[in-house]
Amino acid sequence: MKTISERIKEGLEIRELKQADLVNLTGISKGALSSYISGSYEPKQKNIYKIAKALDVNEAWLMGHDIPMERNIQKETKSSYNPNELTKKDEKSIQKDLKQIMDDFKSGQDGPAFYNGVELGYEELELIEQAMELALKSAKLKNKAKYTPKKYKKEE
Known part of the structure; x- marks a missing residue:
């Protein structure tokens, strides 16, 4: 099972975002986000939600579970x-x-x-x-x- 740290990195890469973009999209401090990405700390549930929403990924996938990456929320349509x-x-x-x-x-x-x-x-x-x-x-x-x-x- 992959770690949250690995999944955040993977999500950033897939969405072609930088750490600074994630800071702006989530409102999570640069230091906290850096510690999540390095694996020093794991984010609390509210920050997992913010990160998952910003990366447009499923929260359970972000936490390392073996499920599809995409969110179950309906995509924006016309x-x-x-x-x-x-x-x-x-x-x-x-x-x-x-x-x-x-x-x-x-x-x-x-x-x-x-x-x-x-x-x-x-x-x-x-x-x-x-x-x-x-x-x-x-x-x-x-x-x-x-x-x-x-x-x-x-x-x-």
């Missing part, structure tokens, strides 16, 4: 499409865009970032990143609502 919710694909796209924006911002290629004549520090850049993530999610939801064909919109 009929269940909801323009008022972000999909995993949307979340991944937002995280990719956010990373690119923040990498450009933090690189200092255009010079250091200042506000009111004071150079922005790490904490301020983290706050900007959080605000940028909210802005990107909001923009994505507005665009989905605006550009989703009527045939996919749910009747209310």
Whole structure:
């Protein structure tokens, strides 16, 4: 029977995600996730659920049981499409865009970032990143609502 550590690594590889992506998708700290992946600690049930959901795998499979990897939850279809919710694909796209924006911002290629004549520090850049993530999610939801064909919109 494979360990949770091995299954997390396998899930990351299959889903083409990095550890940082899993941190963003689950809200689990980088240190805790690192200890799960190294095998130092096993996650508690709530974190097993978060990791399984983020990797789109069955929780029992993640815990090492010999069952199919895929979740039993019905996959998203056109009929269940909801323009008022972000999909995993949307979340991944937002995280990719956010990373690119923040990498450009933090690189200092255009010079250091200042506000009111004071150079922005790490904490301020983290706050900007959080605000940028909210802005990107909001923009994505507005665009989905605006550009989703009527045939996919749910009747209310």
